Amino acid sequence: MIVPADSPFGPENLPYGVFSTGGGSPRIGVRVGEQVLDLSVALGDAGFAEPSLNAFMAQGYDRWVDVRGRIQELIAGDVPAEALHAVGEVTLHLPFEVADYVDFYASEHHASNVGRLFRPDAEPLLPNWKHLPVGYHGRAGTVYPSGTDVVRPSGQRKGPDGPAPVFGPSTRLDIEAELGFVVGTGTPANTPVSPDEFPRHVFGAVLLNDWSARDIQAWEYVPLGPNLGKSFATSVSPWVVPILALAEARIPLPGQHDPEPLPYLRESRPWGLDIELAVRWNGQQVARPPYREMYWSPAQMLAHLTVNGASARTGDLYGSGTISGPEPAERGSFLELSWGGRDPLTVNGESRTFLQDGDEVVVEGTATTGSGTKLGFGEVRGRILPAR
Known part of the structure; x- marks a missing residue:
């Protein structure tokens, strides 16, 4: 996957968010350049089809490190087209349920x-x-x-x-x-x-x-x-x-x-x-x-x-x-x-x-x-x- 070298959303960043497309259900994605990577599709993990980050965050530090490494490895190669959505074509939501x-x-x-x-x-x-x-x-x-x-x-x-x-x-x-x-x-x-x-x-x-x-x-x-x-x-x-x-x-x-x-x-x-x-x-x-x-x-x-x-x-x-x-x-x-x-x-x-x-x-x-x-x-x- 090609990301411009000067992009503020390159492989060193990979921020998480919750997005939807075409009126569909919200799900978890990561911003890569000017695109959103659908993690449920890209990683084949139904846990990322959730409408908030809470369940993923609760899995803890080792899980955060593992998923981040998998995403970086994935985007270094070819990413399936169906897992990518232009940032300008998605609706972004509150990314997590606020507890306190x-x-x-x-x-x-x-x-x-x-x-x-x-x-x-x-x-x-x-x-x-x-x-x-x-x-x-x-x-x-x-x-x-x-x-x-x-x-x-x-x-x-x-x-x-x-x-x-x-x-x-x-x-x-x-x-x-x-x-x-x-x-x-x-x-x-x-x-x-x-x-x-x-x-x-x-x-x-x-x-x-x-x-x-x-x-x-x-x-x-x-x-x-x-x-x-x-x-x-x-x-x-x-x-x-x-x-x-x-x-x-x-x-x-x-x-x-x-x-x-x-x-x-x-x-x-x-x-x-x-x-x-x-x-x-x-x-x-x-x-x-x-x-x-x-x-x-x-x-x-x-x-x-x-x-x-x-x-x-x-x-x-x-x-x-x-x-x-x-x-x-x-x-x-x-x-x-x-x-x-x-x-x-x-x-x-x-x-x-x-x-x-x-x-x-x-x-x-x-x-x-x-x-x-x-x-x-x-x-x-x-x-x-x-x-x-």
Whole structure:
């Protein structure tokens, strides 16, 4: 099978997804170049005729390695024509059944920016931030596949000078450009996962947009954190990039943790990922958030998620939190890019701060590979509809 050498979906990648053709049943495929390889046909395995990745992911690390090797061997030769479908001719679906959803807050740059905006008279980082990966528990039922429209949420909001809260559609609707990590192999209750065990439990990564109603969030988040300002919609990309494909993208975390994390968060070789996102607002690129700048690693987030005895389950999704770098053009939310609305962006000639009805946001992502080419995540896309 011929795949262009510079394709972001070459043999080093092979992301998994769920697709259908002609109104048929959804099934599991792998993207190879600009085609989707139907695994049930190509490998002669009825297990890949399932409408989600969950059953395959639950089979564990050794199975993931074996199937990946078989696919790479297969595409190095001739692939049966009936096993291939053009990407543009298939319908892509949510690739896995979401068991639980947790979103973290792992970027020091993002957390510091939000602290300055929400608490201008206090220290940007709260005292716990450098001791543990802060997170909140979201709603699995409102995780949607890329391309699903997002209805503007309504809720309580109160301006700084308002005498009382009011109810209505959010006027400060935002994005959060993130990576999401998908648990493949779960754990029993009361069985914490150490950071070094991460590769045997986490199957892959997706692009994630945690849509956020900042005015609802600002009024509700003290003292228990985000709820309705976040729970209305989270979008994920259709392709799950295997953790096995990201080995060459591993890099050291940016600097030493200070203070040193508690023992359960220590890794033998702390690592991050050299992944760069691009955010497009109505077609115009407005930011390039760098995942390599994250303070807490994916493995540390999983360790923290399970340390209290909570089980991990196949299909669990946990997000990195907004990815932001040190430069203004590297900020992964419009809250930061417009500095709370004070510094509007110019988008296609218009002065903009937060999302308007009809706006569309696309987040794309690429990682480094051993050959020097870029490995692609595809995109996560969403359009804003008016409140109902």
